[in-house]
Amino acid sequence: MLLSIRSLTKVFPGTLALDGVDLDIAAGEIHALLGENGAGKSTLIKCLTGAYQRDGGAITLDGAPIDPKSTGQAQELGIGTVYQEVNLLPNLPVAQNLMFGREPRRFGLIDSRRTRAEAEAMLRQYGLGIDVGRDLGTYSVAIQQIVAIARAVSLSGKVLILDEPTASLDRREVEMVFDVVRDLRDRGLGIIFVSHFLDQVFELTDRVTILRNGRKIVTERTANLDRMSLIEHMLGRALEHEVTGTATDGEIKAPMLQFDGIGRAGVIQPFDLTVGQGEVVGLAGLLGSGRTETAEMLFGLRQSQDGQARDADGPLDLRNPRAAIGAGFGFAPEDRKTDGIVASLSIRENIILGLQARRGWSRPIPRAEQNRLADDYIRKLDIRTSDREKPIGELSGGNQQKAVLARWLAMNPRFLILDEPTRGIDVGAHAEILRLIEDLTAQGMSVLIISSEIDELVAVADRVIVLRDRRHVAELTGAEVTGDRIMRAIAADDEAAA
Amino acid sequence: MTLLTRIAPQLIALAALIALVSLFFPGFLAVDVSGGRLVGPVIDVLKRGAPVALLAVGMTLVIATRGIDLSVGAIMAICGAAAALSISSGLGLVPALLVALAAGAVAGLWNGVLVAVVGIQPFVATLILMTMGRGVAQLITEGRILTFSDPGFAWLGSGVLLGLPVPTWIWILTAAAVGLAVRRTALGLLIESVGVNRRASALAGVNATLLLIAVYVLSGLCAALAGIVETADIRGADANNAGLWLELDAILAVVIGGNSLMGGRFSIVASILGALIIQTIGTGILLAGFPSEYNLVIKAALVLIILVLQSPRIAAEWNLWRESHRVQPRERRRT
Numbered sequence: 001m002l003l004s005i006r007s008l009t010k011v012f013p014g015t016l017a018l019d020g021v022d023l024d025i026a027a028g029e030i031h032a033l034l035g036e037n038g039a040g041k042s043t044l045i046k047c048l049t050g051a052y053q054r055d056g057g058a059i060t061l062d063g064a065p066i067d068p069k070s071t072g073q074a075q076e077l078g079i080g081t082v083y084q085e086v087n088l089l090p091n092l093p094v095a096q097n098l099m100f101g102r103e104p105r106r107f108g109l110i111d112s113r114r115t116r117a118e119a120e121a122m123l124r125q126y127g128l129g130i131d132v133g134r135d136l137g138t139y140s141v142a143i144q145q146i147v148a149i150a151r152a153v154s155l156s157g158k159v160l161i162l163d164e165p166t167a168s169l170d171r172r173e174v175e176m177v178f179d180v181v182r183d184l185r186d187r188g189l190g191i192i193f194v195s196h197f198l199d200q201v202f203e204l205t206d207r208v209t210i211l212r213n214g215r216k217i218v219t220e221r222t223a224n225l226d227r228m229s230l231i232e233h234m235l236g237r238a239l240e241h242e243v244t245g246t247a248t249d250g251e252i253k254a255p256m257l258q259f260d261g262i263g264r265a266g267v268i269q270p271f272d273l274t275v276g277q278g279e280v281v282g283l284a285g286l287l288g289s290g291r292t293e294t295a296e297m298l299f300g301l302r303q304s305q306d307g308q309a310r311d312a313d314g315p316l317d318l319r320n321p322r323a324a325i326g327a328g329f330g331f332a333p334e335d336r337k338t339d340g341i342v343a344s345l346s347i348r349e350n351i352i353l354g355l356q357a358r359r360g361w362s363r364p365i366p367r368a369e370q371n372r373l374a375d376d377y378i379r380k381l382d383i384r385t386s387d388r389e390k391p392i393g394e395l396s397g398g399n400q401q402k403a404v405l406a407r408w409l410a411m412n413p414r415f416l417i418l419d420e421p422t423r424g425i426d427v428g429a430h431a432e433i434l435r436l437i438e439d440l441t442a443q444g445m446s447v448l449i450i451s452s453e454i455d456e457l458v459a460v461a462d463r464v465i466v467l468r469d470r471r472h473v474a475e476l477t478g479a480e481v482t483g484d485r486i487m488r489a490i491a492a493d494d495e496a497a498a
Numbered sequence: 499m500t501l502l503t504r505i506a507p508q509l510i511a512l513a514a515l516i517a518l519v520s521l522f523f524p525g526f527l528a529v530d531v532s533g534g535r536l537v538g539p540v541i542d543v544l545k546r547g548a549p550v551a552l553l554a555v556g557m558t559l560v561i562a563t564r565g566i567d568l569s570v571g572a573i574m575a576i577c578g579a580a581a582a583l584s585i586s587s588g589l590g591l592v593p594a595l596l597v598a599l600a601a602g603a604v605a606g607l608w609n610g611v612l613v614a615v616v617g618i619q620p621f622v623a624t625l626i627l628m629t630m631g632r633g634v635a636q637l638i639t640e641g642r643i644l645t646f647s648d649p650g651f652a653w654l655g656s657g658v659l660l661g662l663p664v665p666t667w668i669w670i671l672t673a674a675a676v677g678l679a680v681r682r683t684a685l686g687l688l689i690e691s692v693g694v695n696r697r698a699s700a701l702a703g704v705n706a707t708l709l710l711i712a713v714y715v716l717s718g719l720c721a722a723l724a725g726i727v728e729t730a731d732i733r734g735a736d737a738n739n740a741g742l743w744l745e746l747d748a749i750l751a752v753v754i755g756g757n758s759l760m761g762g763r764f765s766i767v768a769s770i771l772g773a774l775i776i777q778t779i780g781t782g783i784l785l786a787g788f789p790s791e792y793n794l795v796i797k798a799a800l801v802l803i804i805l806v807l808q809s810p811r812i813a814a815e816w817n818l819w820r821e822s823h824r825v826q827p828r829e830r831r832r833t
Binding site for chain 2 (some may be wrong): 331333340345353356362363407
């Protein structure tokens, strides 16, 4: 076996990111690595490339144990990586990008003629006859991607990791890159292919390994899997296994909000959505299906090209988040660190921030009231902290999430949008947050919840909307909200899009 | 953290500096009363430090939003020229001051719109006005030094009120007014929040764009006041030299004040102490009788020492050293 990983373990404070993962990559194989966000794909890759140091397990390359301390060292050992965002220098010529750091020299100076010649020779192996003197940035992303691959292969040459290499390519460019990748496989490289485009996985790869919650779920020949079983493994539930939800059939909630024809070209196809009072609407779909974009559209973070939002009193203004907040909306985004918490401010300040922003700068919330609010929510949501003045950045992910929720609850919104509210938080906090959602809706608040965990949606949602390829493709209500139905809707083949 | 523990490093640095200067010039702390006014080196520091102290007030808030304002020196020149031109063309004192303040506000608005609406990095956005502003000032004065003889205006630069120089009163009142305005309202919190994480703040409903613009406008107004004081002091607007390089002293004052250039928590009082430290160094070097060519080198060396002693890494080492030696087993100060 070319590359062999045994019981790889990586611990982050509060989470076990990788839990004894085994993975074998043969020479001359394209091996897909699949999993939803937080499954452990990127942690595994970072352990392989030396960006992270593993906490347990062994990696052997060509039979010899390796322990790369940096990406440079991993490259020397033979493991090269190409990322979705080409990490070369777009304002330097292609030749320099390829030869950077090992340019042929003459009298100690860079020999630019030989640099060009060697770069051209290198790219010809990939069937690319481009002018290597032009800046890399002037070429298409596909060509940049191939240049990045060429550089990685020439530096390393044993294992090539492709991390979402096709995410920003169109169909024809994907073919171009795939031809190069297949050619490298035939030359005996071991290739790890990370992608969330399942069609490409079936088209390109020989074997598949699926990770979920830091564990390896299965390794299988791609030909032996179908789309449905792949998704089952990724999302972690089998069709037989049935969870009964809270959805009560027949009971129609009074409609509170009505969205008609909200959408934007290239972001999400126009959709209609009605939200009842006290209703929990779930959004299901794979990564990149348009779930987050839907939420951002509703909260005024992205502008809808057309369409209208209204409640019983008339049209609503959702021009920006402030306007949406004015309409009684709240939004706890997916990426807590960059979009949710204000890291170096205290828990108290983070909790009262939204309320204070709505009151306006000239009417500060009295300190005693701030303390009361903060203590109140620290107790109610069981935020684990020594005191309310601790910088929120020092809390664990689950407690940060609870504090962000507290910020919104303090504002008492009528419609709360939660994007992956339970991602990356421990089991206890997970259950608490789901219970909290039920309490809130019992008091009349409406909730839109986005989740990759189908069981979570089944458990908490009254109605589930399924998205695929940036479209709302199905809506399941009442007794239809079952894991089976959601899975089938997610997996349905999309001939229309092909 | 109480105010006193926050500004303790700056107070200690200032005290040490005064002690050092007194070694060379024993009369540094002496204050006499002469003709109803206080005189002495310390009073001179409080007066000459006015422009940088004023700039530091606005700069503190700009830096708290993770920005920087390189244009304040140039805005000083514009506003000084505008005030001098207004006075010498017969406008009354109050209208002339209003013209100068309005010029500062417009300049700040320009910066704020470039940063908050157009999305240019603050360093580059304010560099534009830094370059252009001095040119605008030269156009206003038509390349000459614009002198005037309005006693009311001159009083703002060299007058005395209740024993203290008028410029001293101006910076004290400005700092107090701005300090109270940000801490008695929610502005301080909102500014810190935008500085730490603009995107998360905007998602929570903070009007980050407006707040950023307001902060640059305030910085422009502070620069206008500084320009008025300096112009009034020399009774003339010198477009080439008014406020020259003072933006750097203002940034230095904010940094000596322990405010992070990465935005977030800020203290105006600490920045003011930073400005006084800089002025004490300047005045002290002159009084100590060093040849003037040593000034900049000594100033840089002292600033370096102060910053090194204040750095968190040194503080951590110091705590470690103290614990290992158990000199005084006291509770460690919160950092």
